Amino acid sequence: MIVMYQLTETGVLRLSDLAYIPDCTDNFDWQEYQQWLKEGNKPLPMPVYIDNRIYITNGQARQQRIKREQQAKIKAEALALKKQVETLNTLVMNEV
Structure with missing residues (x-):
């Protein structure tokens, strides 16, 4: 299974199970995400809101x-x- 992440204001969202992972070095999922980055992977950009209702990427x-x-x-x-x-x-x- 391919693991993908999307940036958020305070961490990342793991898209495979929609788990929010806070930017916390003690968090196992955050450590896993950091390893994923070291392997050369890149997360999706942080979403933005237009008119406070449309959820889209930059x-x-x-x-x-x-x-x-x-x-x-x-x-x-x-x-x-x-x-x-x-x-x-x-x-x-x-x-x-």
Whole structure:
């Protein structure tokens, strides 16, 4: 079985059984985790919360931020085009 860990604010979460392991040198599980690190393994990053409700990793947060920025840019461009069309329609109607 592959053992994976995820960082938390005060320790790690062992994902195989969802056991919280505090940063405590006397804790056997913490010692096991330290050995796992020495073997060259890397834990998943600490999760972050967006709007106090979405549980995601830092990489996912960055992707969502980029997506929101792109959507805002597209919306702004669409609004600008709509205003241009309205202006052209007004000009055409005034010429008739």
